[in-house]
Structures are given as structure tokens and as C-alpha cells.
Amino acid sequence: MTRGVATGTATGAGFVWDPRIASHVYRDDHPLRPERLIGVHDTLERLGAFARPDARVLAPRAATRGQIERIHAPEYVEAVMQASADPDADYTEWGLDPYGDTPPFAGMHEVSLLTTGGSLVAMEEALAGRLRVAVNYSGGLHHARARRASGFCIYNDPAIVCGVLADRGLRVAYVDIDAHHGDGVQAAFYDTDQVLTISLHEYGPIPGLGRMFFPGTGRASERGRGAGTGYSINVALPAFTDDTAYIRAFDAVVPPLLERYRPDVLVTQQGIDPHFTDPLTDLKISTRTREHVVRWFRSSPYRWVAMGGGGYSLDAVRRTWALEFLIMLGAEVPDELRDADPPVWTGAKRTAVDGSTDQAIREALAAAW
Ligand SMILES: [Zn+2]
Numbered sequence: 001m002t003r004g005v006a007t008g009t010a011t012g013a014g015f016v017w018d019p020r021i022a023s024h025v026y027r028d029d030h031p032l033r034p035e036r037l038i039g040v041h042d043t044l045e046r047l048g049a050f051a052r053p054d055a056r057v058l059a060p061r062a063a064t065r066g067q068i069e070r071i072h073a074p075e076y077v078e079a080v081m082q083a084s085a086d087p088d089a090d091y092t093e094w095g096l097d098p099y100g101d102t103p104p105f106a107g108m109h110e111v112s113l114l115t116t117g118g119s120l121v122a123m124e125e126a127l128a129g130r131l132r133v134a135v136n137y138s139g140g141l142h143h144a145r146a147r148r149a150s151g152f153c154i155y156n157d158p159a160i161v162c163g164v165l166a167d168r169g170l171r172v173a174y175v176d177i178d179a180h181h182g183d184g185v186q187a188a189f190y191d192t193d194q195v196l197t198i199s200l201h202e203y204g205p206i207p208g209l210g211r212m213f214f215p216g217t218g219r220a221s222e223r224g225r226g227a228g229t230g231y232s233i234n235v236a237l238p239a240f241t242d243d244t245a246y247i248r249a250f251d252a253v254v255p256p257l258l259e260r261y262r263p264d265v266l267v268t269q270q271g272i273d274p275h276f277t278d279p280l281t282d283l284k285i286s287t288r289t290r291e292h293v294v295r296w297f298r299s300s301p302y303r304w305v306a307m308g309g310g311g312y313s314l315d316a317v318r319r320t321w322a323l324e325f326l327i328m329l330g331a332e333v334p335d336e337l338r339d340a341d342p343p344v345w346t347g348a349k350r351t352a353v354d355g356s357t358d359q360a361i362r363e364a365l366a367a368a369w
Contacts (some may be wrong), residue, residue, distance in 0.1 A: 003174065005107035009048060010055035010131050010132045011054050012130070013055060013132060013134065013325060013328035014055075014056040014058045014122060014126075014131045014133070015041075015049075015055065015058065015135060016055065016118040016121060016122055016126060016133075016134070016135065016136035017037075017041055017058070017087075017136070018059055018060050018115060019038075020115065021034065021060060021111065021114055021118060022034050022036075022041070022140035023035065024105070024107060024108070024137065025105065025163035027269045030103070030152075031279070032152045032306065032310075032312070033314065034069060034138065034172065037308075038140055038317070039317065040314075040317065040321045041320050041327075043318055043319070046324050047322070047326070048124060049322075049326060049329060049331065055329055056131060058125060060117045060118030060136070060161075061114075061121055062113040062117045063114075063120055063160070065077065065122060067116070067117075067160055068116065068155055068252050069180075069200055070154050070167070071146060071160050071163055071188055072156070073146050074142070075127055075147070076094055076146065076148070079091055079094040080109045080112070080155075081109045083104035083105075083109070083304070084109035085102075085109075085299075087103075087106050089364050092105050094147070094149060095145070095150050096149050096175045101150070102149040102151065104346075108154060109154075111187035112154045114156040115139055115141070115155075115156075115157060116155045116160060118138055118157075118161070118232065119136045119139035119140075119157040119158065119307055120161060120164065120225040121136070122134035122135060122139075123161045123265075123267075124214070126132045126265070126304055126305045127265065132298065132328070133328045134305060135270075135308075135324075136306070136307050136367065137307070137308035137323065138308060138323055139159070139307035139308060140154060140266045140270065140308040140309030141153035141156055141157055142158050142182040142183070142184050142185050142273055143156070143182075143183060143184045143263065144156035144159075145187065146188070149269050150183075150184065150215070151180065151214060151215060152310075156184045157307065158174065158191075158341065159184055161267055161305060162195045162267055163195075164266070167197075171194060171195075171262070171263045171265075172194065172196070172263055172264070172266040173195075173196045173198070173261055173263035173267070174195060174196065174257050174268075175198045175258075175266065175297075176198065176199040176201070177200055177250075177268070177271065177293060178199070178201065178269055178270070178271025178273060178309040179202050179278065179281035179310060180201055180214055180271070180273070180310060181199050181218030181307070182197060182201070185269075186218075187313070188340070190224055190228050191224070191225050191227060191228045193231045193369070196257070196258075197231070198233040198235070198253065198254060199235065200237060200362075201234075201236070202234040202237055202238075202239060202241070202274070202281055203218050203236035203237065203238075203360075204236070204239065207240075207282055211358055213282070219236055220235070220366070221234075221363075221369040223368075230369025232264070232365060232367075233253065233257060233299065233368055234253065235249050235364045236363070237249060237356075237357060237360055238353055238360070240284055240347055240349065240353055241274075241283050241285045241357060242276075242344055243286055243342060243344065244345075244354075245353050245357040246274070246357075247289055248284050248357065248358075249357050249361050250289075250293055252365070253361060253364050257365075257368055258302070260302075260368075263301075265303045265305065266303070266304045267307075268297060268304065268306045269307050270307065271308065271311055272309070272310070272316055272317055272321060273309070273310035273311050273312055275289055275313055277313040278311070278316070278318060279313060280310070281310075285342075286342030286343075287320050287337065287339045287342075288342060289340075290320050290323065290324055290367055291323065293330065296341050298327060298330075309314075319336075319337045319338075320337075322337055323338070
């Protein structure tokens with residue numbers, strides 16, 4: 001570890017929490033329900049997680065305008081501020097559509113400053129070496145673009161964190177395990193080798209519907225540009241990827257590429273919409289995958305900042321993110337948090353999923369610098 005990153009053997013884990021990051025409503029029928037974090041928090045409290053000596057509850061602070069504008073255009077921030085004060089006007093040119101994925105709602109700017117600031121607080125704690133990891137489950141809003149809201153995301157906190165770290169001269173590895181491609185983060189660092197982005201996600205036509213799974217990007221051939229060529233890595237997984245296939249893909253791509261890249265900081269987006277009960281996606285992983293992946297993050301030698309992301313099955317969100325935080329703490333995981341009977345394919349389905357996954361692995365590795 002060089003370039004001013006604290007070294008040490010911090011063991012604790014920080015959990016960003018404030019009831020205000022779990023109380024906003026995008027729209028009454030909207031699938032992203034920030035209240036889902038209350039279940040995660042209350043489960044951890046009931047299990048005594050926050051009473052452990054290594055646990056820290058971190059209060060978020062509002063991000064500054066300057067931090068937001070590390071990624072977003074000033075005109076876009078102005079539009080979000082207006083939408084926040086007067087959500088009934090027309091903001092569709094900025095990706096804010098009352099009937100679409102990302103509706104304007106009262107107070108959206110202020111709460112987004114707080115969810116973004118939570119990721120920045122987590123970053124500072126992890127970077128200073130006070131904690132092994134700090135996680136902001138209200139963050140991970142990886143689809144937002146410089147001038148446009150997208151896919152439930154208003155300000156792109158993972159990109160802001162990666163940008164702030166890169167501005168300090170640090171090498172950053174961003175690993176996105178949400179079901180959807182981390183397109184906004186990839187776009188923000190497409191031209192640079194200072195931020196390596198790796199996204200594992202569902203890619204292709206939605207089974208039974210034919211239209212492309214959101215956002216429709218994330219092929220292995222999207223590998224960066226100029227100095228960034230080979231530093232955008234995409235593992236384009238097939239629908240129905242189960243634990244067996246997902247764990248093989250993760251192990252084949254993430255540890256070896258991080259070992260080669262040697263980042264100063266690891267930034268992870270841990271959306272739990274690849275869960276087999278999630279209503280919006282077709283990946284079929286369970287808590288088994290997440291135990292494996294989060295244990296690997298914790299065992300890695302890198303400073304680590306974690307964020308949430310998608311997750312639309314409230315019970316899967318509650319159990320999996322509580323389980324992940326216990327692993328971050330090095331605590332025992334009670335069986336009540338684990339999936340009892342996740343899908344495991346056999347026969348022709350096994351062969352098909354494994355074949356497509358192996359192809360995704362080969363293409364991702366071949367795309368690397
Ligand atoms: Zn997602």
C-alpha cells in the first residue's frame with residue numbers, strides 16, 4: 001500500500017445509518033423502496049451486531065455541491081434542485097419522468113445529497129484505516145449519468161467516490177455485483193486506467209419478453225478507450241445464472257484481475273437484485289454466492305468501501321445485507337439469514353448456463369489490459 005493510504009490491521013466495520021436515508025418514497029408503486037433498509041438495520045440490531053466492539057454506526061453528512069459536480073454537470077444539479085422543490089414541472093429532458101423509472105419527487109435533492117454523503121463518509125473511514133470496511137447500503141446508485149437520471153439513480157455516488165479517490169492519486173478498483181450493468185460508473189472512467197471497473201451482470205434479451213434487459217449495455221467488447229483501453233471489464237452473464245455458475249465467474253475474473261491491477265482502494269457496489277426471488281431480474285443467486293463474494297472482499301489486502309444498489313425483494317434485501325454486514329464484522333452468521341433452498345440447475349439447463357457463463361468469463365478476461 002503506497003500513495004498515502006494508511007496501512008494497518010483494522011478489523012472493524014462501519015454501517016452508515018440515519019432514518020432519513022430510509023424514509024423517502026420515489027412513487028407509491030415504485031419498486032425501489034428505501035424503507036427496505038429499516039429491515040436490514042432492525043435485523044442487525046436484534047442480532048446484537050451494533051453492540052459488538054468492532055461495529056461502528058456512521059452518520060451520513062450531506063455531500064457538497066463540489067463533490068456532486070465531480071461527476072454531474074452543474075445544469076443537471078440545478079434541474080434536480082428545481083425538481084426537488086417543484087416536482088410537478090417537466091424535467092423529462094434530465095431523465096426525470098413522473099411515470100418512468102426515475103420520477104421527480106419532493107426533497108429528492110436533499111436526500112440524494114445525504115445518501116451520496118453516506119458513501120463519502122464510508123470512504124473516509126475506510127481510507128483512514130480506522131475500519132476494515134464501511135458500507136452505505138443507501139448508496140450504489142450506479143446508473144446516473146453526468147447530465148441525466150437513470151434507472152432509479154439521481155446522483156451516482158459510486159462514481160463520485162471513485163472520482164474523489166482518483167483525484168487524490170489513488171488507484172481504484174470498482175467491482176459491481178448488482179444484477180444490472182454498472183453503466184454510469186463505467187462511462188465516467190471509460191478513458192482512464194486510474195479506475196478499473198469490473199461489472200458482473202445479466203445481459204441479453206429478457207426470457208419470454210424479448211426486449212433487452214436494462215440498461216442494454218455491458219458486453220465484454222465495451223473495454224474502455226484510449227488510456228482506459230482494457231480497464232472496463234464486463235462479465236455478461238446469462239439469465240438463470242445460479243450460485244454455481246456465478247461463483248465460478250467471480251473467482252475466475254475478480255481475484256486475478258485485482259491481483260494484477262493492485263489497487264490502493266476497492267470500491268464495491270453490492271446490489272442484491274441478482275437474488276433468485278428478485279422480481280425485476282432473471283439471475284438466480286442466493287445468500288451462498290454473497291457469503292462467498294463478501295468473504296473474499298474481506299480477505300483481500302485492499303482498503304474497502306462498500307455500497308448497496310438494487311434489491312426489490314424486501315426479504316432478500318433484509319437477510320442478505322444483514323448477513324453481509326455480519327461477515328464484514330467477522331461475526332457468526334445465523335442460519336435464519338441464509339436461503340434454505342436456492343435453485344441449482346441440472347441436466348440441459350446446467351449445460352446451457354455453464355456454457356454461456358464460461359463464454360462470458362473468457363471474453364471478460366480477453367478484454368483486460
Ligand atoms: Zn440493479
